[in-house]
Amino acid sequence: MSTAVYCIAQDHAHAENIVNNLKESGFSANEISVLFPDKSGTRDFAHEQNTKMPEGAATGGIAGMGTGAVLGWLAGIGTLAIPGIGPFIAAGPIMAALGGAAVGGAAGGLIGGLVGMGIPEYEAKLYDGKVRDGNVLISVHTDKSDQVKLVKEIFERNNATDIKSTSEASAPSH
Incomplete structure (x- = not known):
């Protein structure tokens, strides 16, 4: 069974640091x-790349350079339009999950x-309220308990807030 660990980063700079620490780990x-x-x-x-989402949920894709370089490294990064929102x-497993919601x-x-x-x-x-206010939701999906602990330590070290974890019935599609 996979576990997802979530947090809120207050801005893009904090999100970049967290994702970079996760990558380095x-x-x-x-x-x-x-x-x-x-x-x-x-x-x-810096440039756009196309991302395919179910039923055209994605309106385009993003890959960053400069301040967005680390986030641009993530899998399946793209723009997603959620009606009414x-x-x-x-990017990552959340993209597929929210693509269906969109x-x-x-x-x-x-x-x-x-x-x-x-x-x-x-x-x-x-999380919905925090993301709408401009914060960044970050999650890590793993099936190893030692990695869950490491993720939480990385989140805490980078002053992330609202750190939570939950078990997933099945691993997210990649």
Whole structure:
């Protein structure tokens, strides 16, 4: 059984540091997810790459250079439009989970997608509010208990907040 460990980074710089620490600790791009609102469009990123999502949920893809270089390393990074909520940038296993929520309409939305990933509804609502306010949701998916501890240590060392973990019934698709 896989475990997902989640946190909130207060801004992109903190998210970059966390993801870089995770990468340096041996986590793969397919194990790490990020989610944040796309308030600036793609102009802050160096180039665009197309990302295929179910039923056209993705509106394009992003890969960053400069301040977005570490986040650009993540698997499947792209722009995702959730009806009634707006555009988000997502990467990793969360992209596939939220792609289905985006296609499903506003009823599923961000909270529905997070609950579908195994996050309790109360925490999903908390993360929804924080992400809408401009924070970055980061998660790591692993099936090794020693890695869960390491992820939590990395999150704490980088001043992440709202650190939680949850068991996933099945491993996320990569």
